[in-house]
Amino acid sequence: MSIADIRTDYTRASLSEADTDPDPIAQFARWFEQALNAQVREPNAMGVSTVSADGRPSSRILLIKDFDQRGFTWFTNYESRKGEQLAANPHAALLFHWLELERQVRIEGRVERVSAQESDAYFGSRPVGSRLSAIASEQSRPVADRGELERKYAQAEAQYGDRPPRPAHWGGYRLVPDYIEFWQGRASRLHDRIAYRREADGNWTRKRLQP
Known part of the structure; x- marks a missing residue:
């Protein structure tokens, strides 16, 4: 079988205008709850696409940590590659793909940093190991080998123990959406x-958009 022959016909559900809430945040909340109830694997995983100052796009998978009428929030290293790209171009696109439900959600908009208080609150809720990793790792920077990375982690652990503080280079971003699209797979590629x-x-x- 060639790669071109790999395909799936989607038949689980449909999506009409009458099915959707006038408020896309409420509609997202409805679909997100359905993904949780369906036990979708990591329903909070999303693709995050950013663009550099010279127009080169870059994508990666992150975990959403909150959403409300203000937007969609995640946390990361501000000095990472995506952080540098957002500093140069504060716009991004998110993509949720819930394969078990044959659904996608695309979200586009402007990105802003959340407050230091929000970042502190979330950082304090993370497992200690994750907090130590945020201190030890200079995300997206080269490292000689795994051993060096583990030594930096051990140094952070020795210095801070079980009370590591949030580093200034780590915190939250919120995408304030101006475009949200709900995609439901349908038979014969006539998707909703x-x-x-x-x-x-x-x-x-x-x-409604044509597929």
Whole structure:
């Protein structure tokens, strides 16, 4: 079998305008809860795409940590490659893919840092090992070998024990959406796509897109 012959026909569900909430955040919450109930593997995993100052895109998988009417929040190293790209171009795209439900959600918008208080609160809730890793790792920077990375972790552990503080270079980002699209797989590639766009007055408009 060639790669071109690998395909799946999607038949689990449909999506009509009548099925969706006028508020795309409420609609996302509904689908996210359904993903949890369906025991989708890591429903909080999302692709995050950023663009460098010279226009080169970059993508990676991260975990969303919160969402509400303000936007979609995650935490990372501000000095990482994505942090540098967001400093140069504060716009990004998110992608959730819930394969078990044959669904995708695409989200685009402007990215801003969350407050230091929000970053402190979330950092303090992380397992100690994860907090120590955030201190030890200069994310996206080269390292000689695994041993050097583990030595830096051990040094952080010896210095801070079970009370590591949040480093200044680590914190949260929030994507403030202006475009959210809900995609439901359908048979024969006639997929359902309902897209929301935030207008200048702050209200959302909703349209069906062709697959």
